[in-house]
Amino acid sequence: MGRPTLFHVELKRRGWDSWEEFCIHFTAGGRALAELTGQRRLATASVGRTTFERWAQPTWCGRPRSEAAQILEHIFGHSTDELFSPARTPAELRQATTEAAAVIDDRWPSTSRLIVPATGAAGMWELTGRDSLSGTAAAVQVMTAVHEEDGDEVRVLDSDEGLKQFLRPAARRGFLLGVAEHAENYGLYVLDAASARRTQAVAAARGNPISIPKAYLLDDLTYGILWSLTQLDDGLLADDQALDAESHNLDTYLALPRSAPNRQLLELTSAGSSWWGSAFCAHYIERELQSAGEIPAFWTREQRGAEAAPWVIFSHKIDYLRRMGRFVDGGQTTSRVFCVPETAVARTERYERILLLLAIALMERHGIRVRLVTDPAYADMDGVAFIPGQKAVVANWVRTGEALWAASTTSSRGDLRSYRTAFGDAEEINILISPDPKGRLEELARYLDIDWGWITTRCREVAEHGVAGLVRTRSRLLTSDGLDDALSFLGTFAPRI
Template sequence: MGRPTLFHVELKRRGWDDWEEFCIHFSAAARTLADLTGRRRLATASVGRTTFDRWAKPDYGGRPRKEAAQILEHIFGYSVDELFSPAHTPAELRQPPTEAAAVINNRWASTSRLIVPATGAAGMWELNGRDSLAGTAAAIQVMTAVRDEGDDEVRVLDPDGGLKQFLRPAARRGFLVGVEDQSDDYGLYVLDASSARRSQSVASSRENPIAIPRAYLLDDLTYGILWSLTQLDDGLLADDHALDAEGHNLDMYLALPRSAPNRQLLELTSAGSSWWGSAFCAHYIERELQSAGEIPVFWTREQCGAEAAPWLFFRHKIDYLRSTGRFASGGQATSRVFCVPEAAVARTERYERILLLLAIALMERHGIRVRLVTHSAYADMDGVALIPGQKAVVANWVRTGEALWAASTTSSRGDLRSYGTAFRDAEQIDILASPDPKSRLEELARFLDIDWAWVTTRCRAVAEQGVASLVRTRSRLLTSEGIDDVLSFLGTFASRV
């Protein structure tokens, strides 16, 4: 996306991006212009909601005409051609932080609101969740940044020294966004406030400006990481005491032949419920597979980035992947099946599909052969670990309705036959048919409509910096080890120029 139109920017700057608010000013200007010109018809002009929504799009390419055009020119002081062209009018009229906020608001629908005060003070970045992610908010400081040609970082300009106030130690989450004013767009670079604070402590920002690596360009890769990790982190921090207090019940639940506790037993956030369900299921499967004499196969229920994100950040998930790696022997590896119907792909944005790609790549990184089926008939298949002919360990925590999890173990011949048939079918209809991880992941990227060369190159760049400075984990239950590992793994597949 290039620069938004000047009209779009002016609406944001003036706070008129609500149709009803805009109509107040439009009608007042119409009456004033009618009095000035003696053209009474102008006084009755109006703008419908649909028309306003079309005009307000950042990339609207049309031009209002007749009375509407005259009134808009009277209000804003620019010609209609200027108003509905990209906002790279004279430099003194541009406000990169304000325009950058408009770009973020319009580029990612899950940014429900990003407010950047015209005074230069700290704003607020509100994120909508999806499925197991319930949304959160963080403080944000958006400032102009510059870069010398050839540099691998941008320098944040702070001529008034106001950044120090934003970076003071605080319990809240915060992000510093540097805006590089490019010829036909804005480059947006993100740094966790804690990292910016450490940089600022080295020297004053005026003498030695805070630098943000260009690898932290805000795009679908970094936005997806920030979007998911921030929500998981904030939710787990809110639930820390409750989860710690509930830990003593783990052995009790593990001792039961089957369990499906109701979510209402605990007052947890969506992130806390996901963590508790995931942690129990991991422990349950590991216990049930301790004496397994054969290599088990796994089926998992995650279908989108919000559901798959815990694989990247939950500390126990990384331990679980390492634990199941013990089954690989003699050149044989265990496998894990995903069912991701095309409809599930269609309803998610690219940043969320990237999270799913990363989660699956992390499994391949740990030597797990991933299979992917798209038939919707398997969309509600249990999450299960199957030891063929012996037992099936069912452990669901994704899409379990009112239950935190649903776990049981069965040796019923009928159940084993049904699960075995599903796994054999998966081998036949697996769309990741290539024999090596790189080729399978490249096939997955095509299915998810993700540019393979772009994503591997970006993974390599972010891996070289690490995720911790982009967005820091604060909960003891999270780690950036997994995300750093998979970014580095995918980065090895990037073409070297």
């Protein structure tokens, strides 16, 4: 006997293998489809017992037609050709997931390993860090999925009992990875396990499989978000108690004329050190600018994606950008200078460069005009808030060596002259010369070798579903709001079809 059809397998899996039970769902599906399409005949379509028993035979090779075919495709999420063709064996399904794991390992070197057990149990997705990210790991369940040309979702073939076990509430982070075969390769779609659990509850009530938005296709945009947010989130969860205890010393540090505490004083992860350094510098700058009567200019040290990711993920960074909105006044606005030499671009992967683009897009979204210089002579320029003729507030937490941060304020004429020269040079050699945010961001994407039409389209797609479904934050110190805001802003520039 040949292999049973997918229709036969699905009937067994869903418990619809009796004619009476099947008719309940067929009738409901017909009515729902009639409402969607306006085709009234679908609402009254029915299937006789003899017809159903013929369809349900394990090796029946015919094809339902007309209204029946439309309703079957609607309720099962597969074409009639797929439904009445032999279902793939578990070995074939497992081979597809193994090959997909190899695709991820090859495409993103910072995936140090993606382990997919042959048993169908949950595997492990290990991520390698860079700069302020030190790596982490998450559980992953790899399942085959069906990619439909119509619609904005892929449907996961979730008959594997291992998936039910995987989606039970757990302390560890997990991802559901749907693998959909295309003509010559695989489409990989990611869903956070918490989102998958909620999706499964809704789908099960309707007798449907789990679906993943096509917007969550795993590519350089979604991988970069997952890669950075997961590492920062896990690091901050590990440091939660230490950071809470240390926060009580904030006022003590702020009272000092200058400070540069050694990292070894605190046992923090790279993520925790970044958060604490960033949080202190934000507080320090805001305190020093309280009485500023003029609009300051800013210089920031971030050059790569791992360094820039906190701007769109740390809650205090989002709040800081919002509060800096007070320096946007009519035609005048504050500016922020980045120095990103060509060597920094060349040695980073595209997903990291996308993170830098998202951070700068969020600044432009808040009315901050971003300038970009590429001269390596300015690569180690201080992170500084500069008010010409008054003072310079130095606050570094990126690439500060053994110090968590380096903060001080100066009104020395020599120092002010040096900073004035640097900011003046930045205006002269700035490569983002367009008068509007769209033009500047497009110039930036071109410099970072990121296709503008592709990235803006993908940002719009992901923004429509939100980052939280792809990968959710768990630490109280993080938010996905900044990412959603940056994605939405870039998405407004996507070409309209």
